[in-house]
Amino acid sequence: MHKHIVLLPGDGIGPEVVSAAKRILDAVAGRLNLTLTYEEHLIGGCAMDAQGTALSQDTLHACQRADAVLLGAVGGPKWDDPAAPVRPEQGLLALRKGLGVFANLRPVRVYPTLVDASPLRAEKLQGVDLLVVRELTGGLYFGQPKGRFEENGRVRAVDTLEYWDYEIERILDLSFQLAQSRRGKLTLVDKANVLESSRLWRQIATDMASRYPQVTLETVLVDTAAMRLVSQPAAFDVIVTENMFGDILTDEAAVLSGSMGLLPSASLGKATPGLYEPIHGSAPDIAGQGIANPLGTILSVAMMLRYSFQLEQGARAVEQAVERALAEGCRTRDLGGSLTTAEMTDAVLQRLAF
Ligand SMILES: NC(=O)C1=CN([C@@H]2O[C@H](COP(=O)(O)OP(=O)(O)OC[C@H]3O[C@@H](n4cnc5c(N)ncnc54)[C@H](O)[C@@H]3O)[C@@H](O)[C@H]2O)C=CC1
Ligand SMILES: CC(C)CC(=O)C(=O)O
Numbered sequence: 295m296h297k298h299i300v301l302l303p304g305d306g307i308g309p310e311v312v313s314a315a316k317r318i319l320d321a322v323a324g325r326l327n328l329t330l331t332y333e334e335h336l337i338g339g340c341a342m343d344a345q346g347t348a349l350s351q352d353t354l355h356a357c358q359r360a361d362a363v364l365l366g367a368v369g370g371p372k373w374d375d376p377a378a379p380v381r382p383e384q385g386l387l388a389l390r391k392g393l394g395v396f397a398n399l400r401p402v403r404v405y406p407t408l409v410d411a412s413p414l415r416a417e418k419l420q421g422v423d424l425l426v427v428r429e430l431t432g433g434l435y436f437g438q439p440k441g442r443f444e445e446n447g448r449v450r451a452v453d454t455l456e457y458w459d460y461e462i463e464r465i466l467d468l469s470f471q472l473a474q475s476r477r478g479k480l481t482l483v484d485k486a487n488v489l490e491s492s493r494l495w496r497q498i499a500t501d502m503a504s505r506y507p508q509v510t511l512e513t514v515l516v517d518t519a520a521m522r523l524v525s526q527p528a529a530f531d532v533i534v535t536e537n538m539f540g541d542i543l544t545d546e547a548a549v550l551s552g553s554m555g556l557l558p559s560a561s562l563g564k565a566t567p568g569l570y571e572p573i574h575g576s577a578p579d580i581a582g583q584g585i586a587n588p589l590g591t592i593l594s595v596a597m598m599l600r601y602s603f604q605l606e607q608g609a610r611a612v613e614q615a616v617e618r619a620l621a622e623g624c625r626t627r628d629l630g631g632s633l634t635t636a637e638m639t640d641a642v643l644q645r646l647a648f
C-alpha cells in the first residue's frame with residue numbers, strides 16, 4: 295500500500311515534534327506493507343514570512359490531494375501584534391475549513407505511571423478515559439460578520455457564534471456513533487441557558503437520541519463541565535461540543551494526562567484527507583531547545599494509521615510503544631524527566647513491536 299503525506303511542521307516546536315513523529319511513521323511503514331512518500335509545506339508564521347500568507351493556495355491544494363496531513367503547530371510572539379491584519383492561526387483555520395474536517399477527535403487518557411505528573415489526586419484519575427469531539431469548522435472561529443468596524447469614531451470588534459442545523463447534525467451523528475462504540479454515554483456541553491446556538495444543538499441532540507437507544511445522552515452547561523472535568527473526570531465517556539468550548543476544555547483535560555505535550559488529535563471530514571496534529575501550540579517558551587514532548591504528535595500518527603490508512607495494527611503498535619516507554623519511566627522535561635525530544639522518540643522506536 296502506498297500513501298502520500300503532507301507534512302506541515304509550522305512554527306516554534308512544530309518542526310521538532312513533526313520530525314520526531316515522521317521517524318515513527320517511517321519505522322511503522324518498514325514493518326507493515328506500507329510505502330510512504332512525503333512533501334513538506336509552510337504554514338503559519340513561517341509561511342507569512344516566506345510567502346506573505348499564512349496558508350498559500352498551493353499548500354492547501356497539496357493537502358487536499360494527499361492521503362493525510364500531519365501538522366505541528368503555528369504561531370508565536372514574532373507575529374503577535376494585536377493590530378496585525380493577518381495572524382499565523384488564520385492559516386490553520388483556513389486549512390481546517392479548506393479540508394472540511396469538521397470533527398476534531400481529542401482522546402484523553404491517563405497513564406498509570408503518570409498520575410504523579412497531574413495535580414489531581416490519584417483516586418480522581420482512576421478510570422479516566424474520555425474522548426472530546428470538538429466541532430472544528432464552525433462556531434465562533436468562523437461565523438460572519440467577523441472583524442473590526444469603525445462607527446462614529448469608535449471601534450467595534452465582532453465575532454459571531456453561528457451554526458447551521460446540518461453542521462450540528464453531522465457532528466452529533468458521529469458523536470452518537472462513537473459513544474455507541476465505547477461506553478455508551480454522550481455528554482453535550484453547551485451554554486443553552488444563554489446561547490441560541492446551544493439551544494439548537496440541544497434540540498437536535500435530543501431528537502437524534504431516539505435513533506441511538508444504546509446511548510445515554512446528558513447535557514451539561516460548559517461552566518459546570520469545566521468544573522466536573524477536574525472534580526469527576528471519570529464520569530465522562532464522549533463529550534461533544536462546539537469549536538471554542540472544545541478548544542478550551544481539551545487544554546484543561548490535558549492536565550488529567552499530565553501534560554499538554556501528550557494529547558493527540560485527528561480531524562476528520564467526509565471524503566477528505568484527515569488532518570493530524572497534537573492539541574498543543576507552538577510553545578515558544580521551549581522552542582529550539584530540543585526538549586519538547588513529541589508524544590502528542592506521535593500519538594497523532596497512530597490516529598492517522600487508524601483513521602486514514604485503516605492500519606489498526608500499526609496504530610496499536612505505536613500506542614503500546616508509548617505506553618511501554620512511559621511505564622518504564624521515560625519522561626521529557628514537562629513530565630518531570632530529562633529526556634530530549636530525540637531521546638523520547640528513540641525510546642518509543644525501541645519499544646515498537648508487531
Ligand atoms: N494548533 C496550533 O497550532 C495552536 C497554536 N497555538 C499558538 O501557539 C502559540 C503559543 O501558545 P500558548 O498559549 O503558549 O500554548 P502552547 O500550547 O504552545 O503552550 C502552553 C504551555 O504548554 C507547554 N507545551 C506545549 N506543548 C508542549 C510539548 N509538546 N512539550 C512540552 N511542553 C509543551 C509550553 O511550553 C507552554 O508552557 C500562540 O501563538 C498560539 O496562538 C496555540 C494552540 C494551538
Ligand atoms: C486556531 C488554533 C490556534 C486554535 C487552537 O488553540 C487549537 O486548535 O487547539
Ligand SMILES: [Mg+2]
Nearest residue numbers: 541542545573
Ligand atoms: Mg487550543
